[in-house]
Amino acid sequence: MKYKVNEKGYYGDFGGAYIPEMLYPNVEELRQNYLKIIDDAGFQKEFHQLLKDYVGRPSPLYLAKRYSERYGANIFLKREDLNHTGAHKINNTIGQILLAEKLGKKRIIAETGAGQHGVATATVCALRNLECVIYMGEVDIERQAPNVARMKMLGAKVVPASSGSKTLKDATNEAMRDWINNPVDTHYIIGSVVGPHPYPDMVAIFQSIISEETKKQLLEQTGSDQPDYVLACVGGGSNAMGMFYHFMDDENVKLIAVEAAGKGVSSGFSAATTFLGKEGVLHGSRSILMQTEDGQVVEPHSVSAGLDYPGIGPQHAHLFKTGRGQYVSITDEESLDAGLLLTQLEGIIPAIESAHALAYLEKMEFKGGENVVICLSGRGDKDLDTYIKYFNL
């Protein structure tokens, strides 16, 4: 378990809890209780029951035939796009809402970029009858109108973040401010493997269901639970961490994390954090982030709102620095082309986030017969506008 969190809340040089004192009691309450609550048999039973009956798990591991022929390897797609609400995000929100109930919290807050995590949070709040406030950048509210409407239908209050660059990182700042001002009755459901310890670990644990199922499914379908490659896209990195989790200690399995290069790594419009970033502190943990020499956070760019984040989770920073994971990047155009290709070869319209992982197949060379698992983290319905514009459909 050398890639997991240590008792101080660190992954090698990364992690920790860099938070103002106002947040200390909230985060400390979580830190002291999260493992106890998650490990409880009653919690596990309820969590897995909801994942099965409400989310629709296990999600299929699908051997994509025509895709495999094209690349000369066995390409398996882990179908997180088939989950309720259309992405992997719900795995985490189900886990955290149950945990919030155990902690006696009455009010839920969350940040969202594209709105996927906001919808997943509003969904579980409706399910469990808890008050829900979602912070979303003003810019994102404009470009993701359908998700804003979904959140409102689900009973959530959507609060525009109008500070800074008015996107995901500012929505995260606003959510943290809300938590500072409401320290007792509120739980903050962070949507990715970022934030102060224990969030990166907690979210990774809830998302690890992805690789847990994949291992079983691979064993059934191929006779071995060890693929040659595992690929996933990385913004903050929650689907990738869920996909890598149970493979991290299998050192013969190559882990490939695909970041968003945006208009090109050197274009000034990119979200390729490991290429462009340096070590530092963002949103409560020490990790790698895009920043100026003066330590100011730089605004990222990606065509995919879910990858449009200036940092990566601390565990990813650790996998990157130790070389356990290979971190690569794919441009906006490459991802959109890959999205169309999957649609035409397999009849699946992927989220543009997930299409980044698919696009990397074009750059890999296979001897033939390798087993490759790609996390298809979400479906592309939310991205139709972008696809329509790009392909003139």
Place this chain on the structure above:
Amino acid sequence: MNRIKQLFQEKKNILSIYYTAGYPNTGDTIQIAEALEKSGADMLEIGFPYSDPVADGPVIQASSKQALDQGMTLNLLFEQLKDLRKKVTIPVLLMGYVNPVLQFGVENFCKACAEVGVDGCIVPDLPMVEYEEFYKGCFEEHNLSNVFLITPQTAEERIHKIDGLTNGFIYLLSSSATTGKNLEVGDTTETYFSRIKNMNLKNPTMIGFGISDKQTFDKACAYANGAIIGTAFVKAIEHGNIEESVSAFMKKFKS
């Protein structure tokens, strides 16, 4: 002796003012410091701006953004403070978030502070454990006080630990909130302030967050060695002539 220690030995009802470096104009940093000392401020907290200041409310965040957009950096701040001690005699602390300090380099940061005559720092998102392990030696070597925050939710044991780690003063947040809210001294706040007062901490205390006028300042002074004003001051210098705005603002507290 460190100027902060000396101030607390000599004075009660200390009035400390926070402002953002490079706001409203990049070149205003020193002029504001001089004007504040002239009109009776006892201590200064100069904020070095950060793009993502989670502990701050909208007013201070907006001032930080404006300062950054106008080109403020930590390097430039130390440049501006080069002749600080020729112009200002009261204690000066720098306040800001940990990431710019990390990029500047902790060692370089402490050295630069000492060189220009800064007496202490407040870095709200620098955790106590990290400070103890990686920063304390360097801070002490350069005779810098590191100030920690406590809130109504901070446990007693933790307060004692903070008291042992710091050597300037303890920053008492009047409520668990971001900056810019009003101080409402009700029963719970009063109980909290009295509880801290009765703990007989070795460090003096300053109450901050929500102090905006003479009335709230006096209330705070009943429980602590003084109080810190930030948001109300930053608002007051937004427009107009710096010296006039500073002097008009400070008059409210000296009557």
